[in-house]
Amino acid sequence: YLLFGRGFTSKKALSLQKQEERFVKRIVDRQLGDLSGGREVNATYKQLMQMNLKVDQALCTNNNEVKIYTDGKEKYEDLLRDLQEAKQYIHLLYFIIGNDQIGEAVFKVLKAKKEEGLEVNVLFDALGQVKDSMKVYKKYKKAGIEVNMFSPLKATASLKANYRNHRKLVIIDGEIGYIGGMNLSDSYQGMDKRLKPWRDTHLRIVGGAVALMEMRFILDYRHVSGRRMEHMVKYFQRKEHFTGTVPIQIVSS
Numbered sequence: 001y002l003l004f005g006r007g008f009t010s011k012k013a014l015s016l017q018k019q020e021e022r023f024v025k026r027i028v029d030r031q032l033g034d035l036s037g038g039r040e041v042n043a044t045y046k047q048l049m050q051m052n053l054k055v056d057q058a059l060c061t062n063n064n065e066v067k068i069y070t071d072g073k074e075k076y077e078d079l080l081r082d083l084q085e086a087k088q089y090i091h092l093l094y095f096i097i098g099n100d101q102i103g104e105a106v107f108k109v110l111k112a113k114k115e116e117g118l119e120v121n122v123l124f125d126a127l128g129q130v131k132d133s134m135k136v137y138k139k140y141k142k143a144g145i146e147v148n149m150f151s152p153l154k155a156t157a158s159l160k161a162n163y164r165n166h167r168k169l170v171i172i173d174g175e176i177g178y179i180g181g182m183n184l185s186d187s188y189q190g191m192d193k194r195l196k197p198w199r200d201t202h203l204r205i206v207g208g209a210v211a212l213m214e215m216r217f218i219l220d221y222r223h224v225s226g227r228r229m230e231h232m233v234k235y236f237q238r239k240e241h242f243t244g245t246v247p248i249q250i251v252s253s
Contacts, residue, residue: 064207
């Protein structure tokens, strides 16, 4: 790890962190003030919430609905349905986008949505499915989908082993978000006979926390693509219609 682990001192990465800090600082200060000022919060979680706010600027939203998945097939069925019903845009980030059955099913929906005129942005890690990463990239590019690879594998690229993006995020119209441990791969449906049935956890969120997932996607996407955040204000339009009651903080690793 000492030989191959990467230090996070990249000027580009640090500039994104500073932008994020400026973007949310006023809200962080307000929420910390609420917690210190006697706002009714379960004592079990109060210190954890304060730590997440101070260390990671992890804002808390209270208007969320959450569905928990431990079965890949159920998650993919809901994800495909939500993607098919998208009206404005789709943001999709995975460590692995498999060149397999579920990967192809998602690609076909994204291609159709792009042809309908929706904005579709895709990001995946170049090392996640290393043998198929270029095939997947070229397929998306040919379909006209905005696609980027995190830390592409080039002779001049850093060999630092931990500089990878393991996030799994899907944001649909700023309304629905998927986050958790399941990549886009048939392995999570138990279809790879070389592996035992795969157990992982994933969430479907509808509510204010989706905007926090959106911000993380945009910062990662900008880091790779160079697109300016100022042009992305449209993704953070205020939404008043969420009726969930689950409090959530999105903490970035």
